[in-house]
Amino acid sequence: MNFFEIIEKRYSHKGRFLSTPVPREKLVQIASAGLSAPTGMNLQCVKLVILPDRQAVQPLCDIAPTEGTLTAPAAIVVFTDKTTQNWKMDFQIEDYSAATENMLLAATALGYVALWLDSPYFPADKQKALCDLLNAPANYQLRTVIPIGLPDGECLKREKMPFDERVWFGEFS
């Protein structure tokens, strides 16, 4: 697949995963792609925890009992370090979003499917419990959970609005 095929193929896999493990070196490759994303003021506030097997993924079911977390053979949990800022500005949401998108594309490039499960959906007490379980420093904020693996069956890509309703040339008209 070339780059634009990967961009086009990536979708949010909301279905089940096969139990086939994701080799550790593939997870490292996906995480590395995340770290290569742009980061405001080069502060690199994004921190990742790789959950490399089913047992490690299991606790994610507590915060988000979805088909993905219930079956995925691997996942990456995305945090940001809340203390990284300059001149009272920070770009934590921008940074973890760019890193997450890189990881979703990297997973797609390697033949896997993945899902961006964002923390506003998780109950606060469950987030706290997961952070404790993963031994997260107090200044690290849980941002996103990304189940990764091979799909167990088809999952429809959601429809996008037409190009002309989202892009203009020169000015809005």
Added chain:
Amino acid sequence: MNFFEIIEKRYSHKGRFLSTPVPREKLVQIASAGLSAPTGMNLQCVKLVILPDRQAVQPLCDIAPTEGTLTAPAAIVVFTDKTTQNWKMDFQIEDYSAATENMLLAATALGYVALWLDSPYFPADKQKALCDLLNAPANYQLRTVIPIGLPDGECLKREKMPFDERVWFGEFS
């Protein structure tokens, strides 16, 4: 270049651009990659204005007089529609960040360089003037300006922290 080479090659081009135009179809391809990014609750709040030539890019110098805006032969301006939300949740920053990252990667894949110039750096009155000039609806928020083109000279990629300082297996340790 394969996908991981593109991920590795992308960098924030803070230098000057050559005047060589970026063909319209390439700008469409880059914008389309942006629209293919994931979007919270499929709300697709990201809207783009393509500035396809030097004359169209010139007004960006008012909000951000950088080497990039002063010389780039093309740019894409990223907005989000502030009214798109469900259940009082929105993912506007996440959405425009993922879309922006897709566009930076797409520009790289096509042999161009680009830069993510984020709106918190722009003076508020200048932002308003640019929105007016581009005829932006009142509910559209200016988010990012992306100058695009061929580089005029080398520009160093900034260093990243080592993998082991940003990624853990199983839990933080």
